[in-house]
Amino acid sequence: MTTEDAATPADNTLSPVDQNFVQAATVLYSTQIDAGKTAHKNTSNADVRSFARHMIADFMRLTVQLKGTAPEGVTVPKDNSDTALLDSLRPLVGADFDRAYVRKLGLEAHRIGIAAFEKEAKDGDNPSLKQAALDALPTLREHYLMGQKLAQKLGVTE
Template sequence: MIRLPLALSSVCIASLLTVASVANAQTAAAPAAADAGRLHAADQAFVADATKGVSTQRDAARIATARSTDRDVKAFAERVSTDNAKISDALRAASPRGVDVPKNDPDAAVLASINNLRGADFDKTYIEQVALAGEQKTLAAFQAEIASGRDEQLKAAATKALPTIQEHYAMAQDLAKRKHLATSAQ
């Protein structure tokens, strides 16, 4: 049997206890880190709804710049596409670590509804379904986050983006009025 001096034995035992306590602390911290990635239901709904709304608006605007022959519709679409790319980046940056924010999650049904249209049919459908109804849904998602969200960074991002989305909706209403369409979403 090997005999160690008492001081060396004490150091070894202290080292083992330290390693054991660090391992225990790391194990206890793992669930806490997992909880940090979870969001309150209102914040989760906002991330999903806002991402879908913003990316749908952006992708539909890209289609509009290619398919519409109306310069007012194209101008509106270009503005929405540019602004929503920035809003999308801000949402990803504001999301807590560990929260998956899709880069592009458009509503495929909305895009499909305009994808094969051209000319006046395209413009009418784009204005009614995307510009008015879509912006109204997106606006509601951002307002709900501001009112009931719990994550401060997400609320701040929603608050910062809200004036732009409100402006998009007002522009959509004006565009609908100029094109003699109903100015509220159905």
Template structure:
């Protein structure tokens, strides 16, 4: 049985190497899409970073617009802040891409994963909506912080690296606000 352990390690290493070297069949690399880069702490490529930021902003804005309609007072206030803040990051990203002639196409729609989350949220009301929205916000901001940290440390475009680093404090503030929403919900139970 112990003889199989080194072989299993080699297989795992080969799988990770193959994923990392695999050509991108879509606009996003396989390693970023599957979470392998995040798990290994590897910086996303510039196209992956831009795509993920744009999708994250779209999800934040669209889910928060829904929260303004269906959420309680605390969620509505939080949602308003998220719509404004993520609208600004979207505008800043577009400006950076144009000013620095970064050859990356911005997505115009959510990916399947985020669209599924938004569709699930649309089906909920009341306490079920509140819980899902709050949980989604915490996860989305943790994911964004991870993405921005990885790109700020090892990205290949200096202007985007600086922007990612400068944006991190605001994302951490958003996560803190989302955490407080979640805590308030748990205390109300």
């Protein structure tokens, strides 16, 4: 999916920075929700299950907030998951799943997401999207810390 697919305002009111942010946010949100659902099926680890439940709840809330702050005429995709990432997790179970899930979703995806949200907060042109990025950053940083603690527990290195 291209950036233009993610944020296509009828009158092209979004700058490239803002378009990239909407794309990054929707990929992060959708992927975290879908991966969290997969975690419930593929893990028996209570800590991983708790982390996944937390991700699903928070990213569903953040999705609603992003849709509410998107400028008029901007379509926020409903499902914009990273299917390659999800496909790499689906066949894994148990400890193999846990390590891959925490490494890819708890750590890597949050690092990438935090960078994208910081860029929008600093360089974005649309005030409501900049505010959405600023509002979501504390949650993303909290998730990353949770992911680091869980990774340490599971022996996952960054």
